Amino acid sequence: MKKLHTILFSVSLLMGSAAHAQFRVEIAGVSSTQIPVAVAAFADEGVAPDQVSAIIRADLERSGVFKVIDAGQVISDSASIDAGAWKARGADALVVGSVARQPDGRFAVRYKLLDTVKGGQLSALGGEVQPRYTRLQAHRIADDVYEKLTGVRGIFSTRIAYVKENRAGRNYALAVADADGENEIIAVQGREPIISPSWSPDGGKVAYVSFEDRKPVIYMQDLVSGKRRVIANEKGSNSAPSWSPDGSKLAIALSKSGSYQVYIVNADGSGLRRLSNSNGIDTEPQFSADGQTIYFTSDRSGGPQIYKMSVNGGNATRVTFNGSYNISPRVAPDGKTLAWISQRDGGFSLYAMDLASGQELRLADGATEPSFSPNGKYIMYANKGGGRTALAVVSVDGRVKQRLTTKAGNIREPSWGPFMK
Amino acid sequence: MRNTKSLAFIIASAALLAACKTPVPETAAPVVEKSPEPVAAAQDPRDIRPVETATVDPLNDPKGVLANRSVYFDFDSYVVREDGKPVVANHAGYLTKNQGRKVLIQGNTDDRGGTEYNLALGQKRAEAVRRSMASLGVAENQMEAVSLGEEKPKATGSGEAAWAENRRADIVYQ
Numbered sequence: 001m002k003k004l005h006t007i008l009f010s011v012s013l014l015m016g017s018a019a020h021a022q023f024r025v026e027i028a029g030v031s032s033t034q035i036p037v038a039v040a041a042f043a044d045e046g047v048a049p050d051q052v053s054a055i056i057r058a059d060l061e062r063s064g065v066f067k068v069i070d071a072g073q074v075i076s077d078s079a080s081i082d083a084g085a086w087k088a089r090g091a092d093a094l095v096v097g098s099v100a101r102q103p104d105g106r107f108a109v110r111y112k113l114l115d116t117v118k119g120g121q122l123s124a125l126g127g128e129v130q131p132r133y134t135r136l137q138a139h140r141i142a143d144d145v146y147e148k149l150t151g152v153r154g155i156f157s158t159r160i161a162y163v164k165e166n167r168a169g170r171n172y173a174l175a176v177a178d179a180d181g182e183n184e185i186i187a188v189q190g191r192e193p194i195i196s197p198s199w200s201p202d203g204g205k206v207a208y209v210s211f212e213d214r215k216p217v218i219y220m221q222d223l224v225s226g227k228r229r230v231i232a233n234e235k236g237s238n239s240a241p242s243w244s245p246d247g248s249k250l251a252i253a254l255s256k257s258g259s260y261q262v263y264i265v266n267a268d269g270s271g272l273r274r275l276s277n278s279n280g281i282d283t284e285p286q287f288s289a290d291g292q293t294i295y296f297t298s299d300r301s302g303g304p305q306i307y308k309m310s311v312n313g314g315n316a317t318r319v320t321f322n323g324s325y326n327i328s329p330r331v332a333p334d335g336k337t338l339a340w341i342s343q344r345d346g347g348f349s350l351y352a353m354d355l356a357s358g359q360e361l362r363l364a365d366g367a368t369e370p371s372f373s374p375n376g377k378y379i380m381y382a383n384k385g386g387g388r389t390a391l392a393v394v395s396v397d398g399r400v401k402q403r404l405t406t407k408a409g410n411i412r413e414p415s416w417g418p419f420m421k
Numbered sequence: 422m423r424n425t426k427s428l429a430f431i432i433a434s435a436a437l438l439a440a441c442k443t444p445v446p447e448t449a450a451p452v453v454e455k456s457p458e459p460v461a462a463a464q465d466p467r468d469i470r471p472v473e474t475a476t477v478d479p480l481n482d483p484k485g486v487l488a489n490r491s492v493y494f495d496f497d498s499y500v501v502r503e504d505g506k507p508v509v510a511n512h513a514g515y516l517t518k519n520q521g522r523k524v525l526i527q528g529n530t531d532d533r534g535g536t537e538y539n540l541a542l543g544q545k546r547a548e549a550v551r552r553s554m555a556s557l558g559v560a561e562n563q564m565e566a567v568s569l570g571e572e573k574p575k576a577t578g579s580g581e582a583a584w585a586e587n588r589r590a591d592i593v594y595q
């Protein structure tokens with residue numbers, strides 16, 4: 001860590017430090033219907049650096065969708081199971097498995113998901129992983145359980161990026177962690193602020209804004225190599241990068257014309273072209289799921305409101321009408337829901353709107369900087385409270401809430417990464 | 422040299438006096454390494470080395486009007502206030518006389534609201550100062566208006582006093 005302080009802004013994954021228990025996760029609320037699922041301890045799981053069944057249990061519990069029953073015993077994937085006995089204990093499904101050390105040092109992690117109501121096997125996975133990926137393998141199993149029981153792809157093996165800041169110590173870092181906040185790695189560190197991280201759709205790169213040059217400049221960093229390049233450093237301010245769904249372009253906001261306007265630029269920094277044309281502020285562009293529409297924030301009508309326009313420019317259509325301060329549009333991966341921040345009754349709240357009906361739902365208070373999970377079921381946001389900023393997660397129905405807090409400093413500006421292999 | 426000697430004597434005497442006052446056991450005098458005195462080159466007594474009196478750059482005068490480089494704004498306002506106009510005029514005057522000098526105008530906001538929208542609002546404050554200076558004759562290539570948004574607050578904490586301090590644009594010479 002100490003070494004990182006002296007090497008400003010040249011930090012790669014290799015030099016970063018991984019640590020456990022970066023976050024404390026507080027869970028509040030559960031889904032309206034919870035699926036009861038029993039999770040057994042995996043046979044021989046003590047040989048691996050991480051306890052696989054405990055990670056699976058924590059993932060499923062955090063989702064709010066499951067009522068996790070601790071099986072209270074070790075059950076291997078090869079054991080014969082009395083489904084009826086588990087049904088009698090209230091479980092609709094049972095997770096069993098085993099861990100074995102391979103001669104090459106890797107761990108074979110096997111798992112089975114059993115239907116205790118109808119009997120039979122719902123799913124099974126086997127995989128051999130490096131010791132450092134035992135945790136990831138446990139998240140993948142939790143993803144599989146989630147998908148088989150809910151029909152929706154799980155997000156436990158995805159990662160998040162966020163900014164850690166200690167303003168008094170002038171220490172700013174862009175961190176990447178597992179979706180549960182574990183396994184944190186510092187991707188960028190320096191003495192000037194970093195904001196607005198945005199994951200590339202392939203999960204390999206993050207675009208962000210750094211103030212290291214005394215003004216906001218947009219960078220793109222390859223996470224594996226640590227190499228980075230300037231995407232936009234025009235006269236004035238450069239900010240708010242967001243990726244096109246195919247990863248070929250970025251929508252950005254530049255002040256070079258005298259006020260913030262929306263531009264599109266190729267992912268290699270070439271081909272800059274202006275998209276919006278107003279006298280006021282146009283910023284925070286976001287691509288729609290199909291890549292054809294740009295949602296953005298504009299004060300053209302007075303206070304900030306959310307508008308949309310074609311990816312080719314042209315006229316803008318207003319999207320938000322309630323309240324005088326609506327900012328930070330984010331489109332759900334299925335393109336059906338818009339999440340944004342609205343100031344109502346003084347405070348800043350996270351709202352979601354069904355784009356077809358215009359129906360609004362207030363999801364959380366004290367919220368800014370929302371970011372959808374790649375399966376569209378959760379939204380992570382920055383939560384100001386008690387003088388500190390922490391990260392929080394809410395389900396899109398508003399029922400399940402989690403708060404991820406750290407011991408010191410602020411964590412803010414979350415960006416939820418994509419599904420990865 | 423004489424001054425150094427007498428200073429050394431004073432220090433030694435003071436140390437001695439101090440030692441007399443405090444009943445601590447005597448310790449050996451510290452060894453001080455002395456570097457040899459440089460031998461001055463022989464000078465021609467008729468040589469004259471010309472000296473120019475320094476012209477103080479008014480920018481570096483801590484008591485001058487240019488020492489004030491902050492322009493404050495009202496809540497939700499992006500117009501240079503009456504109390505900010507002399508600040509803008511003073512720097513515009515300096516920049517028009519010193520066309521080689523360049524400034525970064527950094528706009529700031531308080532920390533309420535969204536990160537990116539606050540960055541855009543800080544930009545509006547910086548642009549207001551830039552336009553005022555341009556109207557007073559400062560060339561565009563001498564100025565760059567940028568925003569720090571809510572990221573670099575001068576006053577930490579919340580409450581009107583801190584917020585007011587952060588509704589500000591700073592003129593930074595490059």
